[in-house]
Every structure is written in C-alpha cells, then in structure tokens.
Amino acid sequence: MTDMLVVVPHPDDExxxxxxTIRQATRRGDSVTVVTLTRGEEGRTLGICPQEQLAEMRSQEFTAAMSLLGVADALLFPYPDGGLASRSDEAAEDLRVLVERTRPAVVATFPANGMNGHPDHVASHHITRAALRLSGWAPRTVLTFADPHAFRDGPRPGYLVPQEVNRLRVPPNRTHGVADVAEDKLRALGCYDTQARSVLKFLRLHPQSLQTETFHASAWPPGT
Structure with a gap:
C-alpha cells in the first residue's frame, strides 16, 4: 500500500x-508514487534540445527531480501532450491498474478547473476520478491542488476561459507548511531546465508556494 499517489499530466507539475508535500512525506519514510500521464513532448525546449528529443529530455528531468524528492516509484505514461483528453478512457484504465497495485491512502491531482484551464490539467482530474471509480478503491483523502486566489491570467486558445476557471474553482481547505523542505523543492524545480520559463512564471504568480502548498481535501467516494 502506498501512502500517497500523485497524478499529473506533465513532468514538473508534481x-x-x-x-x-512529496518531500515531507518521503522524509517521514512514507511511500510515494508519482505518475505523469504524458512526457511533455509539446512543451518549450528553450533551445536546449530539438523538439523531437524533448520527451526524452523531460523524462530525464523528471527522474532527476524525483530522486531529489526521495521518490522511488515514479512513472511516465505515454499519452499525448496537449491531447490527453482524446485518450482519457485508455489513460483511466492504465491508472486503474496502478491504483489497484498501490492502493493509496491519499491521492493528489489537479482540480476540475485545471488551476489555469489547461486542457491536460483538466483531463488529468477527470482521468484520476474515473480510475478511482473503476478500481473500486477508496483512498482516505483526495487532495486537489487549490489556489487561494481567483484566477488572474487572460484567455488562452484551447484553455478554459477565465470565467469558467473561476466558476469551477474550489478554495483550499488544507495548507501544508513546507518551508523546511523549500531547498529540496527548489533543487527539484532546478532539474527542469527545459521548463525554466514555466517554472519562473509559476513562482512569480505563486511565490508563497515555497512556504506553503494549498489543497482542497475531500473524502472518496464523493459525498461520504
């Protein structure tokens, strides 16, 4: 049985x-499984590698980051970056198998609004819930990443519109103080050379994330 399963669409999201939160869990000796549903092959390269080599580069970055966070069970699924929703049934079935293997006490993933409306973030939310339903496994808690502030970015093609992001937003009801592992988190983020612009934008919008990580905690199945 795994103490925590983290499901995200792209390497670096976790x-x-x-x-x-991941690093605090591994420091306690908890078992943590992290899975990314794609290899992030459609992201920026920043000139570090050709686009066709980005999937392999991001896989290496993910492996290095997970090593720094103490995660021994880290997996990358092969679903299409930018088109995760088109393969949601297959992804949910693969994730079901993983849930049945790990039987996680806590599952962490994106909320229904994807935090920023990103279609893969949104799809990962629905895929995770579908996998839990298919497995019949009931984790003690489901954590979804939660922003304490309303969404502030403008519209982007293919994303949920900002009004919908805010309509679906669920405010945090759990805050984890992570200042004691901020250095480890920064070192792990530093592994993602190809995603440096995205990392910097996230830290600019969420500077508090080096001190606190916020989630919405709920029971599973819903309504229990």
Missing part, C-alpha cells in the same frame, strides 16, 4: 504544486 513539483510545482506538491513538491514540498
């Missing part, structure tokens, strides 16, 4: 939103 560290940005929950790196401190």
């Amino acid at each position: 560290t940005l939103s929950a790196g401190g």
